[in-house]
Amino acid sequence: MKNLSNENLSKKDLLLIGLMLFSLFFGAGNLIFPPFLGQSAGIKTWICMGAFFITAVGFPILGVISVAKCGGLTNLAKRVNPIFAIIFTVLIYLSIGPCLGIPRAGSLPFEMVVAPYLPQGISKTLALLLYTFIFFIIAYWLSLSPAKLVDRMGKVLTPSLLILILVIFVGALFKPLGSFGEPVGEYMTCPFVKGFLDGYLTMDTIAALNFGIVIALAIKSRGVKSEKVIVSTSIKAGAIAGTLLVIIYSMLAYLGASSGERFGTTENGAQTLTNVTMYIFGKPGAVLLAVVFTLACLTTSVGLITSCSQYFQSLNNKISYKTWVRVLCVSSMTLANMGLTKILSISVPILNAIYPIALMLILLSMLDTLFNKSSIVYSLTILFTGIVSLVDSLGQVGVKLGFVTNLCSSLPFYSKGLGWVVPAVVGMLLGIALSVVKEKSVVEVG
Template identity: 80%
Template sequence: MNKTKLSNKDLLLVGLMLFSLFFGAGNLIFPPFLGQSAGAKTWVAMGAFFITAVGFPILGVVAVAKSGGLSNLAKRVNPVFAMVFTVLIYLSIGPCLGIPRAGSLPFEMVVAPYLPQSVSKTLALFLFTLVFFTVAYWLSLSPNKLVDRMGKVLTPTLLLLISVMFVGALVKPVGNYGAATGEYMTSPFVKGFLEGYLTMDTIAALNFGIVIALAIKSKGVKEEKAVVSTAIKAGIIAGTLLVLIYSVLAHLGATSGGRFGATQNGAQTLTNVTTYIYGKPGAVLLAVIFTLACLTTSVGLITSCSQYFSTLSHKVSYKNWVRILCLSSMTLANMGLTKILAVSVPVLNAIYPIALMLIVLAMLDSLFKESRVIYGLTILFAGFVSIVDSLGQVGIKLGFVTNLCSGLPLYNQGLGWVVPAFMGMFLGVVIKVLREKLIADQRLRKVN
């Protein structure tokens, strides 16, 4: 039966599923660390954090659903670009970084520190990832059941556990907000914006858009406009939950700063808070929260990547891709988190600005009408600067080119691509208008 909209219950389940796809371990770590570092300026920084950690990811889901997939959206730039960029996105956020990181991060953060010295860390990591990816494999085999499994079980459980942590902080307050430190003292808004940028959720959104669209269609909504409309509503639900949870975590981090002082990361901040409130059981609570958050994100990434790669070659089925991705991700997860990040983060930094501008272009497409010159110049300018910047981060300098890019506004803050991207967009619009005027003049001369 072809529906025009979902029931309120099904819409809520899809919204909860989308929230759980986004909410991984990184999303647990960044807000409390921001709160601890920003202190009294936490909410200025969080205002900017919400833009890049919530706004753009939700818009990304809508953009992909509206375009009928990431590949269709990227083809507006160029067919060759579409193939290269789409594969790079799925590999980077999937089996080459996102999935292995999700499998190893909860172990590194909340299991390894409590292992007895007599237990081999290598063996413990292998056993942990074996169980983790076995569960992820089972959940990913039936993507049409993800809405029910994640929306009815996993996400409510995760939200309940986070609520337990927050209620505990209300009953037993951790402390007062500390003083702002580092860049948060002088530019909390810019720093908060960049912290949201580092969550990489916008790239994940380009993967999840097609998963959400398929989930909506599995509930009986087939017409494209209705799918997009439902995706927007689900995005609002997921975005609201993200804002609420991020606010809770930032508050906990800010109060911990006044009591415990600075820590090296958000996981340590949360460990201090939960241990202070609940004692040793707090460590168990945090371990379960981290594992559930990473599991839901892994399932979303495995599902979206398998669905995409199965369309490239009909010789390898969706289920076989799930097996391949689970096995390869488990193997990489056992290499260690540090090695994974060292190789993959520069690649993500190069493609993230391109992903952001693709979303901006997609949301403005009613004005641009899929103009290849506008899409092409915008992505060319943004991508060129972001690639030069990423090469510089790994020690590869391009002489005059690197020096030229380093003079761009906000380059030292990692946002040097912003001005060139909008210059490319403006130039593309000018060329498009001039072309249309030239064609109109030629037609007019033929008539006369």
């Protein structure tokens, strides 16, 4: 008789895992980009948000499912090429982890909602060091026991974060900010494309390739052993997390859009939220926002530290998981103290190089039954996508490759940051055609 305890997850556990997945995704970037988008897009907010949901919600959830299906990012990337799998996987874990994602999460809440309110005479450098030290001590403690993340995040941290965001939103309903303003810049001329690209900045599609294995392990820790059930549970947890993300993003976008006429254009979403909370709650609003930012960044950092430590341990069993947690916490704290500006200055080019590849890798994994998981399709699609996205990202930092750059710049949508789309489709179609020819030749020979 089948052991049902290994085949089913209780509704309570499913909800907790869904909340945990939401908290892994929802970091500081997820807090600041929707309100800034709303403020900048004004009356075109919901057009932008529709596209934003594709890259900031849809693909991240699909990424979790893809990794769960394949048993890890490395297995998914191997469908392209074994060498590509090593390079891409290491690059993903380094960029989303200790080299960019974790330090950004550690320094952003301080820079945005703590530094502006430091009393005169207190060194900002010393204050940042103290803040990040406490931040990463807590992150270290939470990361030491991955099996307990479901309870700690699902039962405590995530509900606290959701309640605080809801308090801000309800406050705006009782003390209205104003009406939606006119869109500015690209939010007026091409709102859908701009919203699509803004979704990159959350880094969630890349993070999803890390978090997939964390969610799979969390499900296994609840007694589920069947791979089929793990995948189906990942899909359900993804649906819960995705629904919450859409709701919270919509709330934040509304706050930003309705504040545009009252406060004008700000430099970033953190300033937008600061204006909103200060207007609604007065000075206590700054404290409220500081707690929200810290909770959001803490949960994301823990997820990244956990997933990266598990991956690096798999590369070298001689170094324990706990040692990797220590290394990542110390290195991330060190980089976080270099300052947010330096971290963000390198994030956009890196994201533009990696993101299209991650998007197409996830899309191919969802469609691979149509072409029998052909490595030719994977290889050509990723090759064509990667060349254009790399050339584009190099161009953003002033590196031109002569003829190659000129050729890529003539592609449709290149000026909008989507020059990789047509080559990706061409690579996929060409790969499918070649795989069909190859199958026919094998049949004929047989």
